[in-house]
Amino acid sequence: xxxxxxxxxxxxxxxxxxxxxxxxxxxxxxxxxxxxxxxxxxxxxxxxxxxxxxxxxxxxxxxxxxxxxxxxxxxxxxxxxxxxxxxxxxxxxxxxxxxxxxxxxxxxxxxxxxxxxxxxxxxxxxxxxxxxxxxxxxxxxxxxxxxxxxxxxxxxxxxxxxxxxxxx
Amino acid sequence: xxxxxxxxxxxxxxxxxxxxxxxxxxxxxxxxxxxxxxxxxxxxxxxxxxxxxxxxxxxxxxxxxxxxxxxxxxxxxxxxxxxxxxxxxxxxxxxxxxxxxxxxxxxxxxxxxxxxxxxxxxxxxxxxxxxxxxxxxxxxxxxxxxxxxxxxxxxxxxxxxxxxxxxxxxxxxxxxxxxxxxxxxxxxxxxxxxxxxxxxxxxxxxxxxxxxxxxxxxxxxxxxxxxxxxxxxxxxxxxxxxxxxxxxxxxxxxxxxxxxxxxxxxxxxxxxxxxxxxxxxxxxxxxxxxxxxxxxxxxxxxxxxxxxxxxxxxxxxxxxxxxxx
Numbered sequence: 001x002x003x004x005x006x007x008x009x010x011x012x013x014x015x016x017x018x019x020x021x022x023x024x025x026x027x028x029x030x031x032x033x034x035x036x037x038x039x040x041x042x043x044x045x046x047x048x049x050x051x052x053x054x055x056x057x058x059x060x061x062x063x064x065x066x067x068x069x070x071x072x073x074x075x076x077x078x079x080x081x082x083x084x085x086x087x088x089x090x091x092x093x094x095x096x097x098x099x100x101x102x103x104x105x106x107x108x109x110x111x112x113x114x115x116x117x118x119x120x121x122x123x124x125x126x127x128x129x130x131x132x133x134x135x136x137x138x139x140x141x142x143x144x145x146x147x148x149x150x151x152x153x154x155x156x157x158x159x160x161x162x163x164x165x166x167x168x
Numbered sequence: 169x170x171x172x173x174x175x176x177x178x179x180x181x182x183x184x185x186x187x188x189x190x191x192x193x194x195x196x197x198x199x200x201x202x203x204x205x206x207x208x209x210x211x212x213x214x215x216x217x218x219x220x221x222x223x224x225x226x227x228x229x230x231x232x233x234x235x236x237x238x239x240x241x242x243x244x245x246x247x248x249x250x251x252x253x254x255x256x257x258x259x260x261x262x263x264x265x266x267x268x269x270x271x272x273x274x275x276x277x278x279x280x281x282x283x284x285x286x287x288x289x290x291x292x293x294x295x296x297x298x299x300x301x302x303x304x305x306x307x308x309x310x311x312x313x314x315x316x317x318x319x320x321x322x323x324x325x326x327x328x329x330x331x332x333x334x335x336x337x338x339x340x341x342x343x344x345x346x347x348x349x350x351x352x353x354x355x356x357x358x359x360x361x362x363x364x365x366x367x368x369x370x371x372x373x374x375x376x377x378x379x380x381x382x383x384x385x386x387x388x389x390x391x392x393x394x395x396x397x398x399x400x401x402x403x404x405x406x407x408x409x410x411x412x413x414x415x416x417x418x419x420x421x422x423x424x425x426x427x428x429x430x431x432x433x434x435x436x437x438x439x440x441x442x443x444x445x446x447x448x449x450x451x452x453x454x455x456x457x458x459x460x461x462x463x464x465x466x467x468x469x470x471x472x473x474x475x476x477x478x479x480x481x482x483x484x485x486x487x488x489x490x491x492x493x
Contacts, residue, residue: 060205063217063480072181073219073484075198079205087213113214 007125007160010141011042014123015049017139018092021121022050027090030121033057035107036078038096038154042125046094055083064106080110087115096154098124098140101133126152126162174296181485184296184305185478187314188355196359200324202477203470209246210472219480220249223280227253228295229308230286235444235468236308236318240283243475252279268298275300280483282306289313289348304482312346318443319352321474323360325467326398329439333360339392339434340383341368341424342402342451345375349443350402358382368392370424372414389424396434400441401426404451417450427453431461439463 034043047056062077123139149167177183225244244251281304284292289311296305309315344350368386386392
C-alpha cells in the first residue's frame with residue numbers, strides 16, 4: 001500500500017523528470033493527454049505542476065480495445081477530447097499503471113486517427129512486470145515487483161491511493 | 169433456456185433492436201451515453217474506429233429510404249464494418265425466393281447483422297426469430313409499428329439541446345395513427361419520463377385508446393403547442409388523403425401546419441423537430457423548417473452517432489450461454 005503523500009511526491013518527481021526531458025528535447029507547446037480514468041487523474045496533477053499552456057486532453061480507449069469481441073462494449077465509455085490538433089505536436093501520454101502494454105497500443109492507435117504527432121512521450125505512475133508488447137515508459141513514478149497473481153490498482157481522484165491486490 | 173425477450177440475450181443485453189417497448193430507462197440512457205462518445209469520431213481526421221472490423225452488416229431495405237439507409241451505412245462504415253446493400257427490387261425475392269431463404273443464404277456468407285426496413289409491421293421481428301444466434305437484427309422501420317433508432321436519435325437530440333427530460337413538455341403533431349415514429353417516440357418519452365407528453369392531430373389521425381400510453385390528446389394545434397419545450401412534427405403521408413381521412417393539403421396546413429405564428433405559442437426556446445422527409449407547406453412552413461428553432465438537420469447528423477452506438481452494442485457482446493460465438 002502506498003499512501004497519498006507518497007503518491008503526490010511521486011507525481012512531483014515525475015513532473016521534474018518530464019520537465020527536464022521536454023527542455024532537453026526543446027519541446028514547446030506539448031499536448032498532455034490522460035487515459036481514462038486513472039491516467040487522467042495523474043495527468044491532471046502533472047499538467048498543473050508543469051503549467052502547460054495547452055489544455056489537457058483525454059482519451060477513452062474503449063473503441064480501440066483489442067478484446068472488444070470477447071468482452072463487448074464498455075457501457076461507461078466517455079468521449080475522447082483533444083483540445084488542439086495533434087499534427088506535428090509533441091504528445092505526453094499519461095497512464096496510471098503500465099502492465100501488458102495493450103492500453104498504450106490502443107491509445108497510440110487512437111491518437112494517430114486524430115493526426116500525425118511529432119513524437120509521443122509516455123509517462124506512467126507505476127509500472128510492473130507482465131509486458132505483452134514491446135512498449136516502455138519514458139517517465140516512471142515507481143516500479144512494482146509483483147507476483148503473478150498480484151495486481152496494482154489506483155483509486156481516486158481524491159485522495160489518490162495505490163493498492164496491491166490478490167487476483168481473485 | 170428461456171429468453172428474457174426477443175431483443176435481449178439471456179444476460180439482458182441488447183441482441184436485436186426491434187422496438188423501444190421493453191427497453192429499460194437505463195438501457196436507453198446507456199445507448200445515448202455511448203452515442204455521445206461517437207460524436208467526436210465525426211470531427212477527427214480519420215472518421216473511423218476499429219470496433220467492428222471484420223464484421224459484415226447487411227442493409228435489407230424493402231422500402232425506399234435515403235436518410236435512414238445512408239446514416240446506417242455511414243455508421244457501419246465508421247465502425248469499420250463491411251457493408252452490403254441488398255437492393256430488394258432487383259434481388260431474388262422478386263424471382264420467387266422467399267425472404268427466409270434469402271436470409272439463410274446471407275447467413276451462409278457469414279453476415280453478422282441485418283438492418284431491416286419493411287412496409288409490413290412485424291417484419292424485423294420475424295427475421296429476428298429466424299436468424300442464427302450470433303446474428304443481430306436492427307429494425308429500421310416496419311410498417312406503422314416501430315422505428316426505434318429514429319426515436320433514439322430524437323431522444324439524443326432533445327437531451328443535447330435540453331439536458332434533462334423530466335421538466336419537458338413535448339408535443340407530437342400530425343399523423344399519430346399511421347406513424348411508426350410516433351409510436352416509438354411515445355414509448356421512449358414515457359420511459360424517460362417527461363413532464364407532459366401531448367399528441368396533437370385531427371380525430372381521424374389519432375389511434376383509439378392512445379391515452380392509455382400516458383399521453384394527453386389535443387385536437388387543437390394552438391392548445392397543443394402552448395408552453396411546449398419540444399415540438400415534433402410528423403410527415404403527413406399523402407396517401408392518407410385518399411382514404412377520406414383528411415380534406416386537402418391546404419386545409420390541413422391551415423389547421424395543423426406549423427407556422428412561425430403558431431410556433432410563437434410554444435416556449436421561446438422551444439425546438440422544432442421532424443423525422444423527414446418534410447412536406448413543406450403541408451405539415452410545416454419552410455420558414456419554420458429552416459428557421460432558428462429547427463434542429464431537423466442536427467437530427468440527421470445525430471442519427472449517425474446513435475446508430476453507431478446501437479450497432480456496436482448489439483454486436484459487441486461476449487457470446488451468452490448457449491449462443492454460438
